[in-house]
Structures are given as C-alpha cells and as structure tokens.
Amino acid sequence: MTRTCGWRYRHKSCSASHDNGTPMSRRIHIALAPIALLLAAAAPAPDSVLPISASYLHSLSSTSGVLPMDAVMLTYDRQNKEMLVVDGPVVRIFNESGMETYSFGDDPELGGIRAIVALEDGDLLALSYADSKPVLLRCNFRGGLLGRIEPKGVPAEFASDVPGSLRYANGKVYLASHAAMRVVVLDTAGAFVAGYDLAKLIGEEGKRADLGFRGFNVDKDGNLLFTVQPLFQAFVVSPEGNVQAFGVKGSAPGKFNVVSGIARDDDGNIYVADILKSAVIVFDREFRFLREFGYRGRGPQNLAAPEDLAAGNGKLFVSNHARKGVSVFEKIDGEEAGGVSRSQ
C-alpha cells in the first residue's frame, strides 16, 4: 500500500511521504525522583491511524472582501461557531461562513484589547491594556463593558507577570506570560485557581529569559499547549502538571523550523504552525506526524508565515503575516489515501 500524506487543497495535492526523524516524547512526573525520558520510536503514524486531509475553505472576510489582517490573535467559540479576532484596537467577530458579522473596540473605556475569549453565557472576557498595565474586562456580547475583573489570591511569584495571551476552557480563564513562561488560571470571578511555571516544568528555569514561549493555547480538557522556538519543540502540559514534549529540529516535513502557533482539535490532533516553512504541521494525539500543508505561495490555500492557530468543529483557522489575513481550512477524516477509510 502506498502511503501518502498532506493536506489536500482545492487545486493541489501533496504526494510526499514523511519521516519525522527522531522524535522525543517526555513525560515528567510530579514526584521528585530523577526523571526518566521516554523516547518514542521514530515512526510516522501506523496504517491503522485514519489519515486526515483538509481543504481550504475561505479567508475571513467582510462585505468588502478578504480582510488584510496581519498576524492577528485568534479565539474560536465552539459553542456559537464564531471566530473572534483581535485586529489592532478592534475585535472582529466572524460567523460560520467566515463573514464578519460584528466588530467593536477602539473604545477608551475598553483600552487596548490584546486578547478576547467567549464565555458560555455569551459574555466576553478581554485582556486589555490601559497605560501599559493589563486589565481583565468583562463585556456583553456586543462588547459593552460590564465591569472589571480583579484577580484575587494570585501568589507573589505570578503577580508581576505581564500576560500576552488569554484563553478559556471549562470555566477557567488562562492568562499566559510568554516572556516569563508562566500561566495563571483564574475562575470567571477572578479567583486564583492554579499557577504553572512552564520554564520549571520543562526544566529550563535557568534559561527562562532566553526562551519564552511563542504559541500558547488550551484545549477543551484544560491541557496547556505551547511552543518554544529556540528548543524547536512543542509541549503539552496536563492540568496535573504532566509534561509531554515533541518535535524535532529540521526542515523536512514533520520537523520544526521556527514554530509559532499551536492548537488542538476536537479529536485530539495537534496543529503546529511553522513560521519559517509557512506551513502547518499536524500530529495525532500520540504526537505522531500525520501531515504538513500550506507553504508559501500566492494561492489562497498558501500561507504567509503563519502566526496563530485555532481549531474546532472540524475547522482550522490560520493567522498569517504579510496582511494575508486568516485562512480557514476544513478537516476531512477518513480520506481514502492508501485505501484506508473510516468505513473500514
């Protein structure tokens, strides 16, 4: 059986096979005993893993056409199937068809919104900056300010961190400081729930200032996903603090050049953006390389230094540089490549 891989686009298919070299999978237990590394055998996904492919659907647009947004931050509201994008001082909301339906912001009352998430009740939480100080704001679904949320009970070691990302999952709010490599978890009232020192968790406390993390996300189970560029690796940290690392440095398909955004879909597949390759690299839930797609080019299905990712309801959203906007792909399961399909 001939194995094929690649995300299939409207006009192009990729026939390259793949090899992700020597991957590394590591699980760090909370116990203080010396850590044992688990090195997964270097192998692509076995034939029993259902292949996936994707087709380019559209780019996020308004009635004027594709919006030339540049490296914007993405938040996908699974419940309402809406995409929220922070585009400079403005928050744009797009429907399931990728059309902008509403926007708000550029409002002194809201300050400089940096990130936004949607709550189950329809309200929005925004990470905003006023006079260079971060504030957490609660807004109604139209962006009308309801009030300010003051974090309570945050330990001193996290108190001075400057968050750059805001995520939400299962009633918890995640504030991530990329430079400090720390994440604070609050409830929606602002009470401290948990704190993660990611640099310590991955054993790089001494190099915190040199590393930082670039992409950051939280999946529906509360696992933290982040990428560390200088390590050419991506990490998944469970709510209990178990760490799994994956990724190998290199430019061949499946390997990491300069990693940026990261996201996980509803099936557990992990997507990692490579800003240098201008590609999205896909792994299954066992961190086995599945696909790579995108690449630099002028076609609508091509990418331009992808920065942020969001996934949900069978879609993958990719935020590009070079004002290429946000590309939307649809994931297709059980593609018949190699003769393997879901029906079998």
Place this chain on the structure above:
Amino acid sequence: MKLFRLAVAAVFAFAFGSAYAFHSGGVAECEGCHSMHNSFENAANVTGMPQFQSGPYLLKAQDQSGACLNCHEAADTAPSGYHISTKNAKAAKSGGTQMPVEYTPGGDFAWLKMTRTGAIRGAPVTWDGDRQGHNIIAQDFGYTADKIQTTAPGGTYPASKLACSSCHDPHGRYRRLADGSQVTTGLPTFGSGSYPITGATQGGPVYPVAGKSAAGVYRILGGVGYQPKSLTGSFAFASQAPDAVVPSSYNRLETTGQTHAAYGKGMSEWCANCHTEMLENNYTSGMKGLLHPAGNNAKLPAAIVANYNAYVSSGVMTNTDPTKAYSTLAPFELGTNDYTVLASLAVNTDTKDQSASTNANVACVSCHRAHASAFESMTRYYLGNEFMTIADSASAAIYDGSTTENKINTAYTAAEQTQAYGGRPASVFGPYARNLCNKCHAKD
C-alpha cells in the same frame, strides 16, 4: 490553590545548551534558513514554489530580513530574549494598542512603525516613525524602505537594499582570534564572542585560544570585505567589526540596573563603512568645517570627563561614585580591545566602575541606537526639544502627558516615553530635565 513548581532535573536526549543558541557566533544549520532543492523524496517540500525551484538565495522567506524576523520578531508584552522587533506596534496617538517593548542595546525596530501626529503651538505636526531607525525591508513584517533617503546619510549604500544582512553577516564568518585579530577563516568558531565567555556557563572550554579556537565577532557583524551577495557594486566594508561585549541577558528594561554594553573600540569606524562622511577623529574645538567627534581617536577631553562623571541630572553635578557615573543613554567606547576588561564590565548592575576617562572616546553609539529608537534619527534621547521631562504641581518630575501641546512629548503617551527610556521613571532625570547632550557638555 495549586502551584506547579517542579524542582527536578530532566535528562535530555539533545544538547539543549547549544540548540537554542542557533547562531552560536557563526553559521547556523543551513536548513534553518535555506532549502537546497525544494524537493524531498521527489516532491516539493517547503517553499511553496514548484518542485526544484526555491526562493531567493534559496531562502525560505520573501526577503533576507524576513528570514531573520521569523525568529527575531515576537508579539511580546515585555522584553524577551533575542527579539528585536515587537509585532503590531502602533502609536497610541494613532489608535494603536501595542508599543515596542523590546529593549536591547540596539533598540526595537518597531519604533519605525510609531508614526503619530500632534501639534506644536497649534500647528499640526507629524512625527514619522520611518525616521526613527534603519529602514530594513521585510515585506512579511511590514517594514519598508526609507521613504525619503535613497542612500545612507554620509554614504552611498542604497536604501532599497537595506536588510539585516547589510550589517550582520547571517553566516557569521568573521571571527576573532586570541590575539584580537579578525579573520574569516583559519580556526573554528567555538561560539559567540558577544558575551562574557567563561567556559563553565557554556558547558565547554574558554575561547578563543591561540592556535585552537576563535570567537564570533560582536553580534556577527560584517567585517573587512563584507558585502551581501544580493548587493551589486562596490560596497565592501573597509573596517572590521567593533570590539564590544554585552551581558548575556541584554534585552531588559533598566529599572533595576542598566544593561552595560561594554563598547571597546572601532564602532564608529565600522559605522563609517556606510556612513563614511560621519567619521570625525580630528575634531578641534571651535574650528569650523568639522563634525561632532566620533571615532577611536575622538578621546574625551578632561573637561568632558569631569562633566560626565559628575552629572546626575539637570543642574545637579554632585556624583562622586564612579560606579554610578555611566549612563547607557550616553555611552562611550572604553578605548580598549582587551576583552578581559570588556567582559568584566558587561554586567546588568551599576556596581562596576565604568566612569569616563581620557582614554575613552565618543562613538556613533554615544548618541544613536543601531536598530531604531523612539526618536528621530534613532537617537537615544530626544534632541528636538530642550526638555525631556516636566514637573507636576509638587515640582516632582513627570513625563509630559499633554495631548494638545506635543513639543516635549512628540505625541507619545507617558507610558511610551517611559518605554523609550528603558523603563526609567521621570524621576531619574529630574524635573524639567534638559536633554542628555548635557551629560557630556553640562550646559544645563
């Protein structure tokens, strides 16, 4: 309340100490930036070009600077690591919500995007971010060529070709030998020569060692004969890379200790590779037809030394502590290429004697940043007005926050002004502080 702090050691299969150095003072892995054939197992693999056609110079980017900014730009909210460009920066006065946050000695290129408008005595004024730094061209990252100048001031280097690689050799071929000489071949480059080299912290031997090893020159700058391949014509560098050492943690605000980049020698001569007419090693006070001194021989005269070391703030010349004399807003070259000396002074605390002396010299970097700054002509402080700060009703120093009269603040918010000065509160400068030409000249 759960805290996840694991004080455990992890065993890594890979040498992470070298993995994230990437350049390590020399050429990194080729595949990091280049694609040789754009073909992997008989299929196009990375550049999106048809199989067997790669990007310019086989780069995996639209242009040279884009290949650099893939790593060196970030959407940071605070200074971090090796980043020299803040993503999506825009002046508050222009509706922006993100100011440049990186604070390396070279500066944050994002100040180039901080165009804002205001008014001076009622007349509208525009401060163009374009004028605030070296206008590298990086299409994917929103950096464009100089809108006004077509060549380097004082030189002929074409603005249309300005890129990171105009100054930095991305292959890092220039290396410093143990005797201080700079060559492009002869001995292997063991690692970067930009930071204090102690061996222990790098997990390897001290270098350079005569006959055995070399160190990458400061910031992998181009040296004698350097000219990017993409640039045709005669622009090869005549001067070698400068001698300097910077602390390994160099991207930080200076609220608790300054980032002491120990400049040694040769910076002005190196800048003059492109800005040839700006070099001035033979200044005579009062003589017309000369330029402000800048060069290895532009030594600080005794009167300037006395001013510099005593200067605290406008009208306050009371400093007697040599460890508190130096200001990274008005640095100078120490006049030595003794790397033991330079390394000893490359610290992030104000505890070493880096006071001015008559052996020190003025350099281009005394007034300018290398990448960009918040101010026109990429100066370290604003020269366009007599004052940097004002005073509140209690006569305490504050940054001017006026939104209607922008002569002092050039339409920056107080937060932006604080960032422009590396996080320093206005109190560091004092109320109604005159600009820092007075650090040397003390006319205030």
